[in-house]
Amino acid sequence: MIRLGLCCIFHDEPIRFRQTTAASLKKMPRREQLQKLSTICLANLLSLSEALEWVTAHEVGAFRVLSPLFPRFTHPDVGYHLNELPDHTAIITQCKKIRARRQESDIRLSLHPDQFNVLSSPHSEVVKNTISELEYQGMLAECIGADVINIHGGGVYGDKALALGRLRDNFALLSDRVQSRLTLENDDRSYSPADLIPVCDDMGIPFVYDVHHHRCLPDGLSITNATTECLRCWKTAGREPFFHISTSRDGYDSSKPQAHSDYINVKDFPEEWLGLDATVDVEAKAKELAVLKLKKDLGLLGEDMV
DNA sequence: GCATGTCAAGTTGTG
């Protein structure tokens, strides 16, 4: 059975995640910084609990956790460790509760580090920062029980093969808790499924197939081909396959094909995916409303929810 | 109170 995933935030539901900036933290003494960060980390974990309750109640099987759940964790000036935070004990307790709840309800949690994480970069400083951020995500994944840390191929720098070679070399520098969760996803301008699937095979990690990006950046593969390859990667790993879906706001022949629309047009959902045991993250601006609508349009609602 | 500019970070393609 297909499980749909909600990405990061809610549209109508009053579940909110807090943030702070390095600039504002720098204006206060360290003690105050840590107090503020502590309050936000704990509040975000409580919000994550609420999010788990919501997806469980609505039979949505997956949730993508926003990267800065612990804001500015790896920042060179204001970064911190959890054991420095005044609410350290409560934070650890809350993480434990989240892991238990996630397991009990069989909710799949994932992380999607943002665009600054580039394992293929030729710049050592960029790679160093990426590794530090991915290690943070690995720690976070362990804390909350997430099994996927999904990134893109990054830049091309005029030579895809060289760039992917660097990505592979840098992957070897990551800890096991990151390596065992890392996945590569095709993007909308540089790396297509055909580019990444061989690299994933080579590195022994699964491929996350984004059909919207594939429609923006087609290669020789059909949707059926790419789906089959994706399924094969995940089967080798003995894990549930992972897809992304979104609907182009202005259409694929427009000047901004990659822009997301509020809801998913059910016609954009590949028929190849129907009936699979797989996770499909719904990238749509209307967030939980779009997930529920797609569920309904696909005929996935349980009797009691129609 | 509310409007608005800013937020650590990379890379690419567009106007």
Added chain:
DNA sequence: CACAACTTGACATGC
């Protein structure tokens, strides 16, 4: 050559 887009909203500031 500057700037938006990427998965994208919340915070901080100033009126």
